[in-house]
Amino acid sequence: MDLNKKFVGVVVVALLVSVLLVRGCAYYKHMQPGIDIKVALNREDVMPLVVLGSGPAGLSAAIYGVWNNIKTLVIHGPMPGGLLTQTTTVENFPGSNSILGSDIIANLQNHAQFLGDKFMKDKLSKVDFLADVVTKVDLAQWPFKLETERGFTIYALSIIIATGANPKMLDVPGEQEYWKRGVTTCAVCDGPFYKDQDVVVIGGGDSAVEEATQLARFAKNVTILVRKDVMRASPLMRDRLLEYPSVKVMFNVDIKKIVGNDGGVTGVQVYNNKTKQAIEVPAAGVFLAVGHSPNSDLFKDYLETDAQGYVVLKDCKRATSVAGVFAAGDVEDREYRQAGVALGHGIEAGLDAIRFLTSIGYNPTFAAQLEKNTFNVETTKLKVGDGIGMLKTVVDFKREVEQQAGLVMIKCAKQSCPPCAKMAPIYEDAAHKFADKMKFFELIYDDSQKLAEKLFVYQFPTFLIYRDGKLAGRYHGSMPQADFFAFIEKFIGNQEVVDIAPFDGDSGQA
Numbered sequence: 433m434d435l436n437k438k439f440v441g442v443v444v445v446a447l448l449v450s451v452l453l454v455r456g457c458a459y460y461k462h463m464q465p466g467i468d469i470k471v472a473l474n475r476e477d478v479m480p481l482v483v484l485g486s487g488p489a490g491l492s493a494a495i496y497g498v499w500n501n502i503k504t505l506v507i508h509g510p511m512p513g514g515l516l517t518q519t520t521t522v523e524n525f526p527g528s529n530s531i532l533g534s535d536i537i538a539n540l541q542n543h544a545q546f547l548g549d550k551f552m553k554d555k556l557s558k559v560d561f562l563a564d565v566v567t568k569v570d571l572a573q574w575p576f577k578l579e580t581e582r583g584f585t586i587y588a589l590s591i592i593i594a595t596g597a598n599p600k601m602l603d604v605p606g607e608q609e610y611w612k613r614g615v616t617t618c619a620v621c622d623g624p625f626y627k628d629q630d631v632v633v634i635g636g637g638d639s640a641v642e643e644a645t646q647l648a649r650f651a652k653n654v655t656i657l658v659r660k661d662v663m664r665a666s667p668l669m670r671d672r673l674l675e676y677p678s679v680k681v682m683f684n685v686d687i688k689k690i691v692g693n694d695g696g697v698t699g700v701q702v703y704n705n706k707t708k709q710a711i712e713v714p715a716a717g718v719f720l721a722v723g724h725s726p727n728s729d730l731f732k733d734y735l736e737t738d739a740q741g742y743v744v745l746k747d748c749k750r751a752t753s754v755a756g757v758f759a760a761g762d763v764e765d766r767e768y769r770q771a772g773v774a775l776g777h778g779i780e781a782g783l784d785a786i787r788f789l790t791s792i793g794y795n796p797t798f799a800a801q802l803e804k805n806t807f808n809v810e811t812t813k814l815k816v817g818d819g820i821g822m823l824k825t826v827v828d829f830k831r832e833v834e835q836q837a838g839l840v841m842i843k844c845a846k847q848s849c850p851p852c853a854k855m856a857p858i859y860e861d862a863a864h865k866f867a868d869k870m871k872f873f874e875l876i877y878d879d880s881q882k883l884a885e886k887l888f889v890y891q892f893p894t895f896l897i898y899r900d901g902k903l904a905g906r907y908h909g910s911m912p913q914a915d916f917f918a919f920i921e922k923f924i925g926n927q928e929v930v931d932i933a934p935f936d937g938d939s940g941q942a
């Protein structure tokens with residue numbers, strides 16, 4: 433009997449412990465992190481929720497922020513829209529038989545914007561997008577301090593890290609030397625340069641298959657170099673790729689060196705680890721697809737990360753080791769790394785951030801008090817000498833452009849267009865730098881479709897240059913800042929009409 437009692441006691445205690453352990457996750461949300469929210473009223477440029485990164489995780493987090501009446505700022509990062517904008521068709525995104533990666537991003541951004549505009553009446557729940565890159569963080573102080581490349585300092589009550597991952601490099605001789613002279617990580621961006629030439633793809637995962645599929649449309653021969661005797665890519669994608677007669681796979685090869693000459697890459701030296709033979713595979717292009725590493729360097733001094741740099745999550749949530757900082761997507765996901773998963777994790781992070789804000793006393797009354805201290809993308813633009821006028825109608829165009837002497841530039845953009853977002857800060861910097869030489873305007877297709885069509889603009893961003901009211905040049909796509917400045921200087925220095933520039937670079941479609 434006594435033994436039975438003891439046994440029942442042990443079972444009851446074990447049950448209680450396990451219930452407490454399981455409930456431990458749920459209890460977290462009731463914990464007060466010991467933050468005095470009033471401190472935030474002493475700061476300027478505050479944001480209740482700042483999302484770092486604009487891929488699927490970041491944008492779904494922003495949708496949930498704004499949907500829950502939390503004013504949210506998304507900072508795009510160096511690649512607006514993230515890696516999805518570099519893929520073509522995605523066929524395993526739930527709910528779509530086939531969709532472009534860039535369309536997934538555009539839909540998410542539109543959704544966040546739509547909800548922001550819908551709730552904007554009370555100004556509390558607007559979503560803002562800042563085309564900028566965070567260069568420094570201080571997560572030891574609260575509100576958390578963020579500094580950006582364009583010189584803004586923003587204080588965040590809560591942060592969602594959705595900075596994604598970057599393609600890994602191989603670290604073999606020749607890789608750095610021929611980087612962007614034949615060595616690249618993006619077939620969507622660079623594939624067309626290798627029309628009718630031999631290329632290799634290195635790696636055996638889904639990215640390698642995706643890169644090779646893209647290249648098979650242009651290149652003469654595509655050789656996939658795999659280090660083991662098996663590819664880990666999904667069999668369906670792999671088999672479909674291998675139907676292309678121009679695609680072949682070499683198994684069991686270690687990459688030794690990327691070789692080339694003044695013209696760029698000419699081949700890859702490999703060593704067959706089964707036959708023990710060394711050979712050179714001729715190639716004009718080398719596409720690396722050897723996995724990704726998380727973009728977490730900025731946070732490593734403050735947050736727990738694992739040996740590979742993935743942000744470590746706590747409390748069965750999207751919480752990190754710092755209360756109020758959450759993470760979602762490829763920066764913390766070492767396992768699945770799928771757009772759909774990142775999207776779901778972004779939702780979780782959004783909800784966790786809202787619970788955190790509620791737990792420290794953030795509510796509509798406090799939000800109203802904080803309103804005057806809030807970071808405002810529109811007014812801060814002036815700090816960097818924006819100087820960009822807005823063209824909305826044909827009448828605006830006639831008055832500001834056709835009837836003006838001198839040089840005028842118009843940037844034609846769309847709201848949800850990653851290359852447009854990429855060019856936004858570069859255009860603002862150009863407007864600042866060349867303010868005394870040229871007038872700068874912007875036309876947003878979504879608001880001014882009629883004018884865009886009158887100017888024959890159907891791809892975004894498109895830059896139009898007018899001299900004395902007449903079209904002098906036209907370019908569509910994105911380009912690095914130095915090239916864009918050089919492009920402008922050509923018009924400033926040259927009184928002749930410059931030929932209409934051909935397409936070069938990425939662009940969003942109407």
Ligand code: NDP
Nearest residue numbers: 635636637638639640642659660664721722723724768769
């Ligand atoms: P993976 O980590 O899946 O694959 C990396 C590949 O590179 C592996 O084959 C690996 O070889 C190889 N590799 C790594 N280091 C070296 C090296 N030093 N030399 C030679 N080969 C090397 O990365 P992916 O970027 O392909 O995929 C990441 C995630 O994204 C996956 O979950 C994938 O499913 C997903 N994804 C999904 C897509 C889709 O569904 N449309 C498209 C692209 C990615 P080994 O196998 O020997 O380790």
